[in-house]
Amino acid sequence: MSELHEIEHPLIEHHLCTVRDKSTRPSEFRAAIGRLSVLVGVYATEDLATRTCKIQTPITDADCETLAVRVGLVPILRAGLGMVEPLQQLLPDSAVWHLGLYRNEETAEPVGYYDKLPHSGAPNVALVLDPMLATGGSVDLVIRRLLSWGVDEIRILSIIAARPGIERVLRDFPQVKLYVAVVDPELNEQAFIVPGLGDAGDRIFDTPQNE
Ligand code: PRP
Numbered sequence: 001m002s003e004l005h006e007i008e009h010p011l012i013e014h015h016l017c018t019v020r021d022k023s024t025r026p027s028e029f030r031a032a033i034g035r036l037s038v039l040v041g042v043y044a045t046e047d048l049a050t051r052t053c054k055i056q057t058p059i060t061d062a063d064c065e066t067l068a069v070r071v072g073l074v075p076i077l078r079a080g081l082g083m084v085e086p087l088q089q090l091l092p093d094s095a096v097w098h099l100g101l102y103r104n105e106e107t108a109e110p111v112g113y114y115d116k117l118p119h120s121g122a123p124n125v126a127l128v129l130d131p132m133l134a135t136g137g138s139v140d141l142v143i144r145r146l147l148s149w150g151v152d153e154i155r156i157l158s159i160i161a162a163r164p165g166i167e168r169v170l171r172d173f174p175q176v177k178l179y180v181a182v183v184d185p186e187l188n189e190q191a192f193i194v195p196g197l198g199d200a201g202d203r204i205f206d207t208p209q210n211e
């Protein structure tokens with residue numbers, strides 16, 4: 001069964017104010033996306049498999065737990081890049097596999113422009129990073145690509161996700177887990193999330209399109 005995890009935490013509420021506020025400067029926006037990414041990332045990794053290992057502390061032997069799965073980070077360009085470094089803080093040994101997509105402004109359909117995934121070597125667990133899930137079209141394309149690559153388990157990490165996109169993913173990919181900081185109710189006629197935060201990619205990289 002698909003799983004939706006909308007994470008409840010006062011720090012998430014607090015930092016969501018910053019990213020939603022249109023007067024937030026790009027540097028503050030990036031920092032808040034980073035903090036939210038860490039909070040979502042902690043929850044999205046809480047049940048990863050571990051195995052016992054023996055180590056020696058400076059004092060004595062100790063049984064410890066170490067990750068038993070290979071985790072790959074899959075940012076969707078561009079906006080997903082804003083979530084990479086915070087997730088690398090949590091998972092420093094994870095490979096990063098970039099996929100480039102943008103939405104056609106007329107149709108809101110995703111258009112792929114970058115994909116250099118190799119034929120083999122898929123991670124056990126892929127954490128797909130994108131601050132926004134709107135119609136779900138971009139994530140749909142990425143999930144299909146990762147399944148064809150041979151990833152065992154796919155988890156989507158998003159900051160703001162709209163109800164229509166969530167329902168699409170839950171319906172079409174029962175094996176995928178979704179971790180989001182907040183669920184917004186709807187999309188407007190341009191398929192932007194309402195109330196949302198505008199265009200995360202443009203705000204992270206300070207490239208406003210309509211000024
Ligand atoms: C945004 C966002 C997602 C996608 C979500 O990217 O970062 O990738 O749209 O929309 P969907 O769920 O309807 O597919 P955008 O096309 O603005 O590209 P950018 O990251 O380069 O700004």
